[in-house]
Amino acid sequence: MPDSGYTYICAFDVLEEGVPRRFGVEGVPVSLVLTEQQVFAIHDVCSHSAVSLSEGEVDGCTVECWLHAFRFDLRTGHPLDPPATHPVPVYSVRIEGGHVYARVTGKP
Template structure:
C-alpha cells in the first residue's frame, strides 16, 4: 500500500494509453492519463474555461482542453498555450499491486 495520504483510484488495467479518464478522488475531479506507461493525475478542470480536461486529447506529456485548445503539461500543470495562463494542480501518483493511487495535495513539477 502506498504512503499516507494516498487514495485508491482504479486498477491500472482500467486505463488506456493516451485516453484521459475522469475520477472523483476525495471529492475532487481528477483526470488520470496513462502515457508512455506512466500514470499522471491532473485536476480535471481547465483553468481558463472550467471544462473537463478528461474530454480533451493527449499528446505525449500534454493534455489539450477540448474547448479552446489550451495544452497543459501533465508533469507540472503549466499551460503551454493560450488562452490559459494559470496552471492547474497536478497530484502525485503511485502504482502498486495493480492499483493506481493518488495523493490529492497539489504539487508543482517533478
C-alpha cells in the same frame, strides 16, 4: 496504502494509453492519463474555461482542453498556450499491486 496520504483511484488495467479518465477523489475531480509508460494525475478542470480536461486529446505528456485547444503539461500542470495563464494542480501517483493511488491535496 493506509496512512500514506495516497487514495485508491482504480485498477491499473482500466487505463488505456493516451485516453484520459475522470475520477472523483474526495470531491476533487481528477483525470488519470497513461502515456509514455507513466500514469499522470491532473486536476480535471481547465483553469481557463472550467471544463473537463479528461474530454481532451492527449499528445505525449500534454492534454488539450477540448473547448479552446489550450494544452497543459501533464507533468507540471502548466499551460503551454495563451491565453490560459494559470496552471492546474498535478498529483503524485503510485502504482502498487496493479492498483493506482494518488495523493490529492485539496481543492484548487
